[in-house]
């Protein structure tokens with residue numbers, strides 16, 4: 509029998525969120541921490557001490573707050589709840605219903621090659637449905653790659669995003685490529701912009717890129733991260749920059765210098781279908 513190099517254990521607290529219920533996954537030198545609140549991945553270190561994700565020092569949990577950082581799960585809508593979800597102009601949370609709820613662990617399998625965990629949540633208050641729907645997030649850690657997979661078997665109208673906050677050593681020297689030559693600019697009310705110029709993080713960036721490549725490279729200084737995606741019809745790139753950050757209570761004034769979000773998203777609302785959305789992260793440095 510081959511030697512088991514992976515482990516999965518319960519962990520109470522992560523960083524300053526000292527009472528947060530979490531699971532820690534280890535595979536060889538690699539480790540990851542996921543919170544049961546929001547099924548939110550908070551840490552991915554391909555080797556000890558090299559953190560690829562960013563978590564705001566002002567992040568909070570409970571009291572309906574979503575944790576600012578890591579990989580929030582947005583579902584069943586992305587952004588503000590519009591049509592078809594908000595039928596009665598109710599006050600519904602940004603990015604759906606599951607970022608601020610406790611999920612349950614349904615599978616935890618350490619093996620020779622990987623550590624695998626599945627968290628699950630039943631949601632019975634989707635405004636467009638009368639039944640309860642189950643959403644699963646599976647996290648798979650191997651010695652060189654971390655995979656997040658979000659599944660919903662219900663053939664329904666649903667949007668989703670794996671809203672990853674990546675730590676960047678140098679925002680001014682950060683590049684994401686390849687990106688399509690056209691995007692919807694949310695800072696311009698969703699206007700379609702045609703541009704092949706590389707994205708530069710020198711002001712607020714909030715862009716939806718339809719038809720993105722399956723494999724992206726995030727480079728910042730000497731750091732290189734491969735982001736592979738499946739099931740997506742859009743990649744969202746976000747950095748709030750200085751002015752916007754001031755309006756976000758759980759961001760420090762210069763916090764925006766430390767991260768970019770590169771989000772694997774399915775935003776289509778024209779067809780009712782099951783969901784499977786994946787993001788694979790591999791550090792190349």
Ligand SMILES: O=P(O)(O)OC[C@H]1O[C@H](O)[C@H](O)[C@@H](O)[C@@H]1O
Nearest residue numbers: 587602603694714744745746769
């Ligand atoms: O503040 P949140 O609800 O976490 O949203 C944070 C950001 O998420 C996405 O990247 C959206 O494109 C942005 O418009 C939004 O500001």
